[in-house]
Amino acid sequence: MQPFARLDPATVDAIALVAANLCLIGFIWIVVRSLAVKDWQLIALIALLCVSFAPTLTEVQNRNFQVLLLLISGLLLLAWRRGDRWWAGVALGLGLAIKLVEAPLLVLGLWGRRWWFVTLGLGTWAVLWLLAVPRLLPEYLFQVLPNFGRGSGEEMNIAPLGAVARLIHPESLYLQGRGVDTPVLALTATISLAVFAVTAWRLRGQASSSCCSCR
Structure with missing residues (x-):
């Protein structure tokens, strides 16, 4: 953020808000294009779902880099299909x-x-x-990274770990403890592996069908 240090904070804030909205608009456009959606009603529905999703609105209002990640995710979807x-x-x-x-x-x-x-x-x-x-990279790799996956059950955590934590430890929703312990981590890992296995199985089935049709 150093290039913006000399600018007026209100100007920087306005630029960041415009950039966040452009990222969201770009994501919607890329998803519609990658899925080859032609029906304008379906396009309108996709746009409405994207702009009305509360966590996304929060990230846009906070000018968070998560919105840039959303745009990148759209690019990855487009590239994967190509x-x-x-x-x-x-x-x-x-x-x-x-x-x-x-x-x-x-x-x-x-x-x-x-x-x-x-x-x-x-x-x-x-x-x-x-x-x-570069001087902070060793600290990140050996001190910060090992603690990944130790989130909490607070309401803003929309990750699967947060959902499991709130289910097993409802008090974590109100910041009464983090709600992340060994059973929560184990259950979250099991769900993640199950999703990965089902995804791999489905993709393998689609690949086999494509090979058979080519023959």
Whole structure:
């Protein structure tokens, strides 16, 4: 944020708000294009669902980088439907440099044999991290990263971990404790593995059907 340090805070705030809205609009446009949606009513429904989702509105109002990750997710969807694209790897690397939430997509890229996607994703990620704050990288890797997955059950946590924490420890919704213990972590890991297994099974079935139709 140093380039904006000398600007008026109100100006920076306005620019950030416009940028956040542009990211949201760009995401909607990319998703509609990647799914080849032609019906204007369905397009309107997709746009309405996106702009009315409360967590998304909160991120836009807070000018959060999560909105940029949303735009990157749309680019990744578009690239995945078009094959192995180098620019998808660059986009993924940028997203990983901002937040590691999209790291599982590397596994999906390996499974789908999208080598440009995986290679450039890892390369862009590493370069951006090394250029940003190289002296803080060891601290992040050995002190911050090991504590990942230790969120809480507060209402703003929309991750599966937060949902499980609120289910088992309802008091965590009101910030009375974090609500994350060994059973919560184990159940969340089980759900994640189940989702991964079902996704792999479904994708494998689609790939087999495509091969049979080609023959």
